[in-house]
Amino acid sequence: QPRLLPDRFTITIIPVANPDGLARVVGHAGRFTPDEVSDVTAPGRFNANDVDLNRNWDCNWSPTARWRDVTVSGGRAPFSEPETLVLRDYITAAQPAVVVFWHSAAPGVFAAGCDEPDAASVALARAYAQGAGYPFASAFTAYTVTGDAGDWLAARGIPSITVELNNRRDTDWAQNLAGVHALLAELAQ
Structure with missing residues (x-):
């Protein structure tokens, strides 16, 4: 729905940042359908170096x-993996207004922040959650998270939110489209 996107915004979608992990859960590289995804998705978190x-x-x-x-x-050092280096360099060059990560499955929208919640990330996460009808949290507190992409971004002044989908099989398209619209409206203010 490009006509709904304000002229000053560009949306970039990176569908897969971990091709090794994708191959582990679908059994091959490249395009896939939800039916090809293994019921055991945890191996998809890891690259070829585990x-x-x-x-x-x-x-x-x-x-x-x-x-x-x-x-x-977490690797040998921060950015020790080629996938994170490429993403870091791309995001640093692009300087996006916000970065949204979609994960699964723990329904909710979480704001980023390296040591404490980032105010801009909190506002955007709240807007997305309200628009999509997801629970909102100013921080993920289920367990200690280190080396997180969104938190790194927020520490560099790039607001970031993580949307945890309802389950591993569905994109909840209408729900998340409403969240994206709410996020864009918040950014436009």
Whole structure:
């Protein structure tokens, strides 16, 4: 729906930042359908070096990190992985007004912030959550997260939010489209 996008905005979608992880859960590289996704999606978090790419960013980074109740690798150093380097460099060059990450599945919208919630991220997360009908949280508190991409972005003045989808199979298109519209309206103010 490009006509709904204000002229001063551009939306860039990066559908896959971890091709190794994608291949692990669908069994091949390239395009896939939801029916091809394995019921076991946890291996998709890791690249070919078995690093959790969302623990490899330079915000409270640690070589040993957590994902749920599992110990995972944050890599040898922040940005030690080619995937995070490419994303960091792309985002740094693009200087987006906001970055939205869609994950699954813990329904809610979470604001980013390296040591404490970032005010701009909180406002955008709240707007998205209200528009989409998701629960809102100013921070993710279920467990300690280190090396998170969104938190790194917020620390650099780029607001970021994470949308946790309702489940691993559905995009909840109408719900998330409403959230994107609300986010754009908030940005336009």
